[in-house]
Amino acid sequence: MATKPHEEIYIGLDVGSTKVCCIVGLQEEGEPTPSIIGVGVAPTSGMRKGVVVDVDETVSSITAAVDEAERISGVVIDRATISIDGAHVTSQNSKGVIAVGRADQEITVEDLNRVEEAAVAIQLPLNRQILQVFPRSYTVDGQGNIKDPVGMNGVRLEVESHIITGATPTIKKLDRSIFQVGIEIQGEVLVPLAAGRAVLTKRQKELGVAVVDIGGGTTGVAVYEEGDVLYSSVLPVGAGHITNDLAIGLRTDVDTAEKIKLKYVKAHYPKGSGNEKIKIEELGGDDGTTITRRELQEIAGARLDEIFKLVRAELKKVGKDALLPGGVVLTGGGAKMPGIEELAKDALRLPVTIGKPSGFSGIVDRINDPAFAAPVGLMLENMVYAPIPGSRTNAKLGETVDKLKERFKKFLP
């Protein structure tokens, strides 16, 4: 599809443990958000707990999703912002300090580049690399909490940055899979941060909020405060582990266990309903097998409890356990389990909502789903790489983009 001069295409590609999802957005001048013109989804094989274990199988899965998105949108997909997933990812906060360069002591973009370079000059083992850097706040001559110091005067400039790193061999495998599909990588974004991009409001990020993306093989956590990323991590357990536990507990195969999970399992059920009898047709026989709700919950509930205990421990690491005025927003396929809001509320002692991408036009029925938060967020992140040429609405964005690109050149693939 040929775009008009004031239109631009943005593409997000999320290679998850259970599904690959490709989203194509079309931004028209004057519109607040891109319109969704293509969605491609394919089941994943070749991935485990968010990382590539078989390149060839992953390539076929990505190809299937990309082909569908191309067919629907009419756009040739040869570039995208992609997701980074898996427990190999870690994050840390780091400080950088420099002396302001100009004789008249006015702080310039050049100083920001230098101070960020100082912040990312961290000791990394040979097999790890920096994936994303978020400057959180600046300090000028001891005066802290400054968001944009350019134009201010000072002698000493400090920055506090949030740095996300990943295992190089793991990232190389993913990059190779994407490359084999013929896609140029325009940025890599951690899954929970991509989900946050699609579902959080500015106000929530200001207040302090966490995104918990419960996927098939992983659960991503991102914590925001004062508008910035405070912490991010990926846990190696997801909703797929509930399926595996059911397969073992009910002595059935994984596909049947998945069907049973989707049809009968609830995250939260009314007290006193433990003896309720549930007939599971999928378990064979003429009329299926009858088990009690308690028996079913004992299997599924244990895994859910584990997931939320781990999430709570992550929040504790940054002193936000039960202390986030903006609450928790659940995304990912696991957020679709009935009753998960109530369970999460009790387990995390915080207000909880389910996050779905909203406010878009185009193919909205498909993306009105918590499992599409990360892929839609990646499409939005792709806007940094392709501003609308010459468009008035994006002139400012374009400027910011150039500044960003300049500042983060070294991290761009």
Ligand SMILES: Nc1ncnc2c1ncn2[C@@H]1O[C@H](COP(=O)(O)OP(=O)(O)OP(=O)(O)O)[C@@H](O)[C@H]1O
């Ligand atoms: N209605 C539902 N109830 C319970 N679980 C569901 C429901 N719908 C989807 N899921 C589960 O959500 C999981 C898939 O979520 P999602 O699509 O976010 O994962 P992914 O992005 O492929 O994986 P990951 O992010 O872990 O790499 C599966 O385990 C699936 O069973």
Ligand SMILES: [Mg+2]
């Ligand atoms: Mg996912």
